[in-house]
Amino acid sequence: MKPSRGEALFSYVNVLLLSLLSLSTILPFIHIIAKSLSGEAYILAKDIWLWPKGATIDSYQYVLSYKQFYISFYNSVLITVIGTVISMAVTILAAFPLSRKHFPLKRGLMLFFVITMFFSGGLIPTYLVVKQLGLLNTLWSIMLPMALAPFNLILIRNFFFSLPEALEESAVIDGASNLRILTWIYLPLSLPSIATIAMFYAVGYWNSFFQAMMYITNRALMPLQVFLMQLVTNSKPGDMAVGGALNDLTPESTTAAAIVCVVFPILCVYPFIQKYFVKGVMLGAVKG
Template sequence: MILLCLFMLYPVWYVLVNSLNDGSDALRGGIYFWPRMFSLQSYRVVLEDQSILRALWITVAKTVVGTLTHVFFTAMVAYAYSRKELIGRRIYMYLGTFTLFFSGGLIPYYLLIRDLHLLDSFLVYIIPALFSFFNLIIFLSFFREIPEGLEEAAKLDGANDLKIFIRIIIPVSMPVIATIALFTGVSQWNDYFTGVIFINDPSLQPVQTFLYRIVSESGSTQLQSGSINRTVTMQSIKLATMVVTTLPIVLVYPFLQKYFVKGFMIGSIKG
């Protein structure tokens, strides 16, 4: 197991080591475990570039807004699904389950986004990601474990369904809410595909899309810092950008792993 972990971690270590090395010297190769000529110049170029900082801000904004809206909307729909008095609940479940296995494909999806006027709009990161049936199933499994007497007592006090959901269901559902928030937050942070397909405006692309274009365009992306010198190459800038864009989620994920496991357990055992 230790050997397997080393094989999986070494590519990350290789990128980090080469990004901390002098760019021109790194082109000679032979850097495997430690920097040969330590330099932070590549990171200086990356962090001074306004386009990267703007992309990072878009990523943070869409992660925060997208996570909050997704959790609230999906929880609200799941709460409605959990009500026995919901008319047509079984049909809705069949339709939702069907979407887990089949979809219309990328072209119809693109046409839908175009007709909704979401192309080159920040809302393309938010509105299509408002709901996930998979996460609804996890929410639904948790909501079914909440005692019905809790809601009946609230109704006797004059609370309607919306007040019950906001003031009672949400506070007692924080464990599953935290789980879904982590699912969604990691997904939003790592998402580059939406920016590649639906965003042409450089000011709206997230940092993962920015990184994807730097790597795929083989150095044709121009940085705006103007501080590139002979110690920095496009390859070293690519590596430094990879580290900057992945470091936040890499540092946070180990501390949140237990919530991911708990989320799957809720969906499998209680379901």
């Protein structure tokens, strides 16, 4: 069926607006890459836009010459992987009973979780709790306080709620336990939603910065985002693995190279689960 003139006009305008929005997010990153690969003279002359000039990789050699970069990279990977696993386990185990219609405490617990989306205990009480639990200067101080995001819990819970009740009823008749129903029925059917929420958690852990600044003072536990902050502020993040022959580089080029090195690893994960994004979020938001 041929679309009407109004529908065609709406489609064209929609494509144009989305294209402009995409360019507004992509062009700054391309500019950062171009700057990280450009020569010092061109950067000082402010002559870099979207294409590198005087191509060189000295900025990357400088950033990668820090031993602290590899230590921080390892810490960030550890935080992201373990933190995502913990968060997904907690979120799924909380969402499953909250999606059961006959669970008596469902409304009260959901209200409890929703309240935490708008009100928090505050910065100082949170710090005191982390301190009293003995989590200061440990990677657990970043992972455990962020273990459950109420918004992600609501998405998973709504997706579970939208699944047909007949699936659970047939499993109960066959003698399946709640754990077996969750692992054999709900989880396989929820892969799009689970992959999407896992990516949300992973990006949050990878970008965790404020928690590390508050709870960690040991350089051996410094995540990558703190390393980047120290490099941007021109403070020394740690000892260099090689000599200081590259110290005459401009701060702008080294900062750009550091940004690319920090963003690139998590950016590589997106293509593998991109197909789950729209499907996962929409399915989790249809029914509540």
